Amino acid sequence: MSESILEVQNLEVFYGNAQAIHGISLTIEQGELLSLIGSNGAGKSTLFKSICGMVRPRSGTINFKGQTTAGLSPARITEMGIAMVPEGRRLFRSLSVEENLILGGYVRRPGPWTLQKVYDVFPILKERKDYPATSLSGGQQQMVAIGRALMSNPELLLLDELSLGLAPVVIKDIYELLPKILGEGMATILVEQDVTRAMQVSDHFVCMLEGRISLSGQSDAFSHDEISAAYFGT
Amino acid sequence: MEWINVIVQGVLIGGLYALFAAGLSLIFGVMRLVNIAHGDFIVGAAYLAMVTITMTGLHPLLSLVIVVPLMAAIGYAIQLGLLNRVLGDDILPPLIVTFGLSIILQNVLLTTFSADSQKLNAGALEIGSIPVLPGVDIGYMPLLTFVAAVAIIAGLQFLFYRTSMGRAFRATSDDGEIAQIMGLDNRKVFAWAMALSMAVVAVAGVFLAIRANFDPFMGPSRLIFGFEAVIIGGLGNLWGTLIGGIILGVAQGIGAQIDPGWQLLAGHIAFLVILAVKPRGLFPRID
Numbered sequence: 001m002s003e004s005i006l007e008v009q010n011l012e013v014f015y016g017n018a019q020a021i022h023g024i025s026l027t028i029e030q031g032e033l034l035s036l037i038g039s040n041g042a043g044k045s046t047l048f049k050s051i052c053g054m055v056r057p058r059s060g061t062i063n064f065k066g067q068t069t070a071g072l073s074p075a076r077i078t079e080m081g082i083a084m085v086p087e088g089r090r091l092f093r094s095l096s097v098e099e100n101l102i103l104g105g106y107v108r109r110p111g112p113w114t115l116q117k118v119y120d121v122f123p124i125l126k127e128r129k130d131y132p133a134t135s136l137s138g139g140q141q142q143m144v145a146i147g148r149a150l151m152s153n154p155e156l157l158l159l160d161e162l163s164l165g166l167a168p169v170v171i172k173d174i175y176e177l178l179p180k181i182l183g184e185g186m187a188t189i190l191v192e193q194d195v196t197r198a199m200q201v202s203d204h205f206v207c208m209l210e211g212r213i214s215l216s217g218q219s220d221a222f223s224h225d226e227i228s229a230a231y232f233g234t
Numbered sequence: 235m236e237w238i239n240v241i242v243q244g245v246l247i248g249g250l251y252a253l254f255a256a257g258l259s260l261i262f263g264v265m266r267l268v269n270i271a272h273g274d275f276i277v278g279a280a281y282l283a284m285v286t287i288t289m290t291g292l293h294p295l296l297s298l299v300i301v302v303p304l305m306a307a308i309g310y311a312i313q314l315g316l317l318n319r320v321l322g323d324d325i326l327p328p329l330i331v332t333f334g335l336s337i338i339l340q341n342v343l344l345t346t347f348s349a350d351s352q353k354l355n356a357g358a359l360e361i362g363s364i365p366v367l368p369g370v371d372i373g374y375m376p377l378l379t380f381v382a383a384v385a386i387i388a389g390l391q392f393l394f395y396r397t398s399m400g401r402a403f404r405a406t407s408d409d410g411e412i413a414q415i416m417g418l419d420n421r422k423v424f425a426w427a428m429a430l431s432m433a434v435v436a437v438a439g440v441f442l443a444i445r446a447n448f449d450p451f452m453g454p455s456r457l458i459f460g461f462e463a464v465i466i467g468g469l470g471n472l473w474g475t476l477i478g479g480i481i482l483g484v485a486q487g488i489g490a491q492i493d494p495g496w497q498l499l500a501g502h503i504a505f506l507v508i509l510a511v512k513p514r515g516l517f518p519r520i521d
Contacts, residue, residue, distance in 0.1 A: 052415050053415075054411060054414070054415065073414070073419065074414040074415045075414055075415075075416075075417045075418060075419050077415075078415055078416065078417045079417060083415075084415055086412060086415075090409055090412045092404065092405045092408040092409060092412070092413075093408050094404045094405075094407070094408050095401060095404055095405060095408070099401050102398075102401065103401060103402075103405050103413075103416050103418075104416055106402075106416050106417040106418060107416075107417035148416070152416070152417065
């Protein structure tokens, strides 16, 4: 039995008076890939932001490696070993590709990921290293965003909408690289619009609906109809 | 020859305006803060130099060794203790706070030093000059000011685009939220930016005080020159700011040559014309 690396319990998050997350609990174990699915506005990105410390939950706890992250700054949480590839990539546009990657390693956590290793996995980035990051194609930009997150040598990687706005062939390339990226025993939570793909690559899944968990379990244990019902709330 | 002289002197005074503007431009670039008290800090630095010189007997230019780090430390503290608390999505609160700072500074200077105008004495440097053409002489001090402006802007440019601190400045300016999850502490990044800005303010203050008389209330007019230089050059472009300063200086020189009363007006007209023709300035960097 492996140890759980992240435990979220009874999390409640508000934006002003609007409640975005209604009492969510989930755990993820070391080296596990958890898929987080749900329609737009289900609270997936809010959950990610809460885990990263960008949003402060009103109640509930988030424990990472047995320690609470409550009250910690996003910078401190990154130092503890959580990294995120944000939705829409959000690369630093006045920085070159290489500068984006270097900044990802700002916290200098020791581990297998170095600039060289990122270039080994994504050789195209080495060719383009001095280009402004946002001048690259969408797929290449996503590679920079992934590389930037890996540079902090995280123990938990949050991938938000990896395939958003990318051509299908590019999405396929990125998913083919995923095992190489995750091979280092990182725990990963993946948010993905393409539910079939999300189920294929993950061990477990959590389906969110209007800020609550509507279904969760092993990714191969439910039928398409059951998942569809949980996804749309029908 | 007279006109060549006007343009040469205008270019040189443009260096001083660029010094006024560089710190302003830097702060706006990193944290979108418009520092209304910038001009008053320049004057404050001049008084700080005056006190330093009285206490130590140093030459005004050597007093920079003390005034620059002191102003930087003050900038760091003000950012951490005050300005960081009001920075946010709304640009109005920091504007009002720096406006308040401006009033407070002017009055603190007034009660401490009285309204008498002061000047720093740089000795022989002030009167020496290099004859370049018949009728065109370049004074040591204007030349030194211009060289300092170019060196400071080159230095800032290097820092912004070649160092890890500059990388942090640019990243925080691009996307502060994501910079934080990379491990940067925005508050500290902003504090360093303000420290740097105030270091430049210190240099600007000392050169201003050697060049002309200063009193507690002349800050706002220096702020205007700074703003105009930044806008003419284009937001976020430091070399553009130098060119903006030069255009302002030359325009004022030409105005003064036509009629001494037109000096300031000519500068403002040049600014308004450029604003009307190219609202984003000549070389804009920031979208």
